[in-house]
Amino acid sequence: MIQIIAVSGFDYVGKNMTAIKVDDEVVICDMGIHLENYIKFTEDEDLINVSPEDLKRVEAIPNTKNIEDIKGQVKAIIPTHAHLDHVGAIPYLANEFNADIVCTPFTAEVIKTILRDEKIKINNNIRSIHPNSSFKVSENITIEFINVTHSTPQTAMVAIHTKYGTVLYANDFKFDLYPTLGKKPNFKRLEELENVVAVIVDSTYSRDERKMPSESVAKQMLKDIMLGSYSHEKAIIITTFSSHIARLNSIVQFSKKTGRKLLFLGRSLNKYIKAAEKVGIIDFSKDAEVIRFRGKIYNKLRTVMKEGKEKYILVVTGHQGEPKAILSRMANGETPFRFDSEDFVIFSCKTIPSPLTIEGRKVLEEKLKRTGIRMFKDIHVSGHAAKEDLKDLLLMVKPKNVIPAHGDESMKQGMREICLAMGYEEKQVHLLHDGESVKFN
Ligand SMILES: [Zn+2]
Structure with a gap:
């Protein structure tokens, strides 16, 4: 049985964290801060050494109470890229779990730099795995980092392979065919994925009716x-x-x-x-x-x-x-x-x-x-997928279920509407709030 638990980041943009439970083992994707709440509290855009309790109180980091009962089952913490709304809570929360942190080399280096600069100690090993490679978390779970483009290097989609099928965690990406640094998205691998039980997907720009420019x-x-x-x-x-x-x-x-x-x-x-x-x-x-x-x-x-x-x-x-x-x-x-x-x-x-x-x-x-x-002003193009990119993802991966993430109610609804327009049934689109979960047999 696979259970996907929306720990944090499903009601707003920020402090992303999702737990994926496979029988009695759990992997966590992302562990980020809520940047605005964080800055309001610390008046600093850089991470500094403050207490996790205070940060939880001001809602700057995820509330891990909703996974208290499965904390001991966590086998890996997997940040997908180096943005603070995806890695920023690691210095404050990783110690709650007896699990390695597994990420791409750039993400690993950013985490290590933050810990070193702020003299914060965590007990977790940090393992770096290159984009487009796999890592065996346990007998029953293998994770694969599929290279995608975004606004920071070595961003990955995480395919979590289990005997029940694959879960694809696709938070923060764009499909850029002309990246100015680094590799193109690995479309081939996305198309090859079989039996994708569910995709957890970046909904931030789901209402933006275009393909995001390169x-x-x-x-x-x-x-x-x-x-x-x-x-x-x-x-x-x-x-x-x-x-x-x-x-x-x-x-x-x-x-x-x-x-x-x-x-x-x-x-x-x-x-x-x-x-x-x-x-x-x-x-x-x-x-x-x-x-x-x-x-x-x-x-x-x-x-x-x-x-x-x-x-x-x-x-x-x-x-x-x-x-x-x-x-x-x-x-x-x-x-x-x-x-x-x-x-x-x-x-x-x-x-x-x-x-x-x-x-x-x-x-x-x-x-x-x-x-x-x-x-x-605005000499910029976003690093997030817009509506047409999101359709590309669904067409390539053909997931059986979709879990809109990384957004507020309107953004998640935008993703739901995309799915319904493409022939998905209501019961295949799961709108979760923080603390809620969905199970797939
Ligand atoms: Zn990002």
Whole structure:
């Protein structure tokens, strides 16, 4: 018997965690934080050493009470990729389980870096398995990492193979045929899967009626501004997601063509770039300087002002207007950097639609506008599947049951409507709330 338990992340976007029980053994897919609740509580977008009890109280990490009775049966914890809403609760919760963490090398490196930086100890082994390979969890469960594209490297769909059939955990992916870094999705393997009992699927953009454009489109948008707009004598400042290594790699390529020196400034940029370098995905060492600590960042900005800002490209943290990030500090005049009119500020991201970030971005943009800068917004393409990609997944995998995940009620309903339009029956689509479960014989 297979039971799928929606531990967390089935009523909103964030703190993803699903338990898959096969007879008397359990694997857990993802163990993430709820970013907005986390930031509200810690005022920090980086993970810091705070107590799990406090984080549970403010609903920043999953509530593991609903799997209390099966904790002892957990055999593996499987984070699918390095985003904090998928791995961020590991430092706080993994110790509750006597199980190894199994993930791709980049994800493993990011987890290890967080633990090391914040001096958090967990007892679990961290095993890294390459995308497109398998791992035997026990006699009865083998997991397979199927390579997919997303907005951070080495993202995998997890196929959990059992004697009752296969469960496919497909949270956070897009089907990008022209990725700018890393491999294409492994469509062949998805088509080959047989007897897929259920798919647990990313519903975030289920109502977005299109196929999500490729990352190469975002790369072209960035190129148009970095190389095609008149930035003569002016600063170029770019802010984007620190974990989006492909996007950072595009910035490195275009920076070289401008002849300007490239600086990455901020703690989280340093964390993800170093992790990607360590596992051999990129090597920025010859083309850019990465500076982590605030004191050194301020010294560097002093040099930039002295030597001439037109000689540099600055990539900084703070795309969502986080008050403690470098861009907010620059806008506040807290750093040695001074904005001039017509300096470039490029937001290579979208605003995350939560009240906290919408307000943060508004405050930041108002401050920046007062300096007379040129602002380039939404130079971005999402890493999530839209409606037509979700249909592709169902056509390829042919699951017997669908469990919409990674979304609020409306997003899950959007996924349900896709299924019904494609001929699924109501009883094959399972809308779960946190704490609920469904069984398949
Ligand atoms: Zn993600």
